[in-house]
Amino acid sequence: MADHDLRLISFETCPYVERSRIVLEEKDVDHDLTFIDLSDKPDWFLEISPRGKVPLLEVDDEPIFESYVINELIEELYPEPPMFPDHxxxxxxxxxxxxxxxxxxxxxxxxxxxxxxxxxxxxxxxxxxxxxxxxxxxxxxxxxxxxxxxxxxxxxxxxxxxxxxxxxxxxxxxxxxxxxxxxxxxxxxxxxxxxxxxxxxxxxxxxxxxxxxxx
Ligand SMILES: N[C@@H](CCC(=O)N[C@@H](CS)C(=O)NCC(=O)O)C(=O)O
Missing domain, CATH: 1.20.1050.10 (Glutathione S-transferase Yfyf (Class Pi); Chain A, domain 2)
Incomplete structure (x- = not known):
């Protein structure tokens, strides 16, 4: 299994964050979760998040945004169990x-x-x-x-x-x-x-x- 440091920047009740957390759990991928306050976004988050939105996944310190893109990346890095069709x-x-x-x-x-x-x-x-x-x-x-x-x-x-x-x-x-x-x-x-x-x-x-x- 690919070895990467993953950190998902999250907000407790965000449905888009839930999507990425579900994929990480289904694949049993080790990751850190950092919850932020969206009504008072920390400066370090605004520096790495072009849209100021969660989820944002840091992969070995590279920021990736948009839940759909994050989930396809997780699928590519951790193909087991497969969650996307072959064809x-x-x-x-x-x-x-x-x-x-x-x-x-x-x-x-x-x-x-x-x-x-x-x-x-x-x-x-x-x-x-x-x-x-x-x-x-x-x-x-x-x-x-x-x-x-x-x-x-x-x-x-x-x-x-x-x-x-x-x-x-x-x-x-x-x-x-x-x-x-x-x-x-x-x-x-x-x-x-x-x-x-x-x-x-x-x-x-x-x-x-x-x-x-x-x-
Ligand atoms: N298209 C984005 C939507 C993400 C989104 O809207 N996140 C909300 C929380 S549920 C957010 O971060 N809102 C903060 C803001 O817009 O300032 C995705 O799929 O990741």
Whole structure:
């Protein structure tokens, strides 16, 4: 196994940090974790972080930013167990669904957590329902489950799991059972939430923390 000094600069309740922590745990890679206060970012962090965002992974003191890039690097440095498909087309598809999560799901979920405007909330719920339909269609093309690409937990799963870790907060805010009409997606979410790595990286007070920042 490649030998590198890894330090992940983190924030306790950040879903993007969770993604990278899940990948490090799944591969059982030794790493240091440094938690910072995002409302009072230390100077040393601002010096090495072009966007001032976490996660940031230092690999032998080289800073790497963007969770998606960090996770692919971990996969390349520590290929076992494999978390990305071999075939370029399958890899491209996996990346597409990671981008889909970033661009469609995260924003609309954030609206559910943090907006108090009825019209904006209704729109977000509609976008999410359409997105759930799309994801279910994709899940239904698999030969087997329970994970996004089959029987192995992969990088796409590490991106979707933090979202499901945050479901409870949306329910507490009165948005009901978001997966009421999406049984396949519910089964997928349950498989991810069952995973030790996903449970382990979840902050103890995650739901309370989201609720304390919502309207
Ligand atoms: N696209 C980035 C998003 C990271 C991100 O938005 N991190 C948030 C915390 S969850 C952050 O660092 N916010 C601080 C800021 O924007 O000043 C990634 O995937 O790594």
């Amino acid at each position: 370029p087309v399958d890899r491209a598809q996996a990346r597409s669904w990671i981008v889909y999560n970033n661009d469609v799901l995260m924003g609309n979920m954030a609206t559910l957590w943090f907006s108090d405007d009825d019209e904006t909330l209704e729109e977000a719920r509609e976008h999410l329902n359409d997105a759930f339909d799309q994801i279910e269609q994709q899940l239904e093309t698999r030969d087997e489950g329970p994970y996004f690409s089959g029987s192995n937990f992969g990088l796409v799963d590490a991106v979707y799991a933090p979202l499901f870790n945050r479901w409870e907060a949306a329910e507490e805010l009165g948005h009901g059972d978001l997966l009421e009409e999406h049984g396949t997606l519910r089964e997928y979410s349950e498989a991810l939430l069952d995973r030790d790595s996903v449970q382990h990286v979840r902050a103890d007070d995650l739901t309370e923390s989201i609720l304390s920042h919502s309207h």
